[in-house]
Amino acid sequence: MKITLNGVPRDLNGPTVQQALTEIGLGQAKVATALNGDFLPAGIRTTTTLKDGDALEVVAPMQGG
Amino acid sequence: MPQFYGTHVESPLMLGTAQYPSPAIMAEAFRASGAGIATVSLRREGGQGQDFHALIKGLGVPVLPNTAGCHSVREAVTTAQMARELFDTPWIKLEVIRDDDTLCPDVIALVEAAKILADDGFQVFPYCTEDLSVCGRLLDAGCEVLMPWGAPIGSGRGLNNPYGLRSLRAHFPDVPLVVDAGIGLPSHAAQAMELGFDAVLLNTAVAKAGDPVAMARAMALAIEAGQLAHAANPIEARDMAAPSTPLFGMAVLG
Numbered sequence: 001m002k003i004t005l006n007g008v009p010r011d012l013n014g015p016t017v018q019q020a021l022t023e024i025g026l027g028q029a030k031v032a033t034a035l036n037g038d039f040l041p042a043g044i045r046t047t048t049t050l051k052d053g054d055a056l057e058v059v060a061p062m063q064g065g
Numbered sequence: 066m067p068q069f070y071g072t073h074v075e076s077p078l079m080l081g082t083a084q085y086p087s088p089a090i091m092a093e094a095f096r097a098s099g100a101g102i103a104t105v106s107l108r109r110e111g112g113q114g115q116d117f118h119a120l121i122k123g124l125g126v127p128v129l130p131n132t133a134g135c136h137s138v139r140e141a142v143t144t145a146q147m148a149r150e151l152f153d154t155p156w157i158k159l160e161v162i163r164d165d166d167t168l169c170p171d172v173i174a175l176v177e178a179a180k181i182l183a184d185d186g187f188q189v190f191p192y193c194t195e196d197l198s199v200c201g202r203l204l205d206a207g208c209e210v211l212m213p214w215g216a217p218i219g220s221g222r223g224l225n226n227p228y229g230l231r232s233l234r235a236h237f238p239d240v241p242l243v244v245d246a247g248i249g250l251p252s253h254a255a256q257a258m259e260l261g262f263d264a265v266l267l268n269t270a271v272a273k274a275g276d277p278v279a280m281a282r283a284m285a286l287a288i289e290a291g292q293l294a295h296a297a298n299p300i301e302a303r304d305m306a307a308p309s310t311p312l313f314g315m316a317v318l319g
Contacts, residue, residue, distance in 0.1 A: 032147035039146035060114020064106025065081030065268030
């Protein structure tokens with residue numbers, strides 16, 4: 001399916017968010033996710049399916065002030 | 066030492082983790098200063114986040130994630146929710162920015178976001194202005210700490226409005242107050258503590274100094290000095306001189 005991943009158009013198989021994360025090499029990574037602007041808790045990534053046009057944000061700890 | 070939401074913090078210096086020449090220098094700056102809290106952010110994972118997370122955990126200090134860069138209530142709330150899961154903490158340094166030139170907080174959106182987050186169990190550290198009304202609204206919203214700016218983030222201008230900060234201290238004597246942003250020199254940090262603030266949050270002044278480790282130490286010493294001075298009840302400034310050497314007993318020589 002065609003989604004936007006961190007602002008970049010991507011064609012991923014999915015269909016779940018967790019499978020999409022595994023597909024991009026972040027299946028085990030310490031990341032947080034938001035789907036279409038709403039927080040998506042880690043616990044429901046395996047039961048949340050993606051569809052065409054979805055916007056998935058995947059963030060990680062970073063330097064900050 | 067400051068206490069935030071019932072948590073005792075080891076030092077009144079809260080230090081950011083951005084803009085250092087290297088991760089090793091950042092870690093050394095934390096060690097040299099004994100900073101009590103490390104601020105961090107969330108950004109799109111580009112491959113560096115995992116190493117950074119390990120580095121932060123190695124600092125051994127509580128982590129305060131921020132919502133830096135957020136311009137709307139929705140962005141800030143979603144970022145806070147992601148931060149809570151990622152860092153396993155209810156603490157959030159809430160930033161909602163209105164103007165990109167000054168990074169001035171959007172205080173209206175800030176109060177709205179603070180209410181949503183406090184109601185959801187977050188312990189909110191709002192980056193705000195020193196406006197008494199805004200600060201009162203933030204307390205009404207459920208905040209138990211206030212973090213007014215000294216000057217715009219990264220400007221190094223020090224305390225732009227010492228009167229306003231002193232007024233805030235007097236107005237809310239029991240609320241933990243932190244000067245967040247604008248510190249450039251140790252003397253600025255000392256001034257904040259002399260005003261009776263509980264802590265100082267800074268980043269750029271240390272990270273962008275020629276020697277960040279030495280500057281981190283200088284900030285820690287200045288903060289300690291300011292804190293001691295405040296507790297020592299400083300004298301009032303006056304317009305006219307008052308001789309400190311006694312006049313009694315002075316020889317008549319002319």
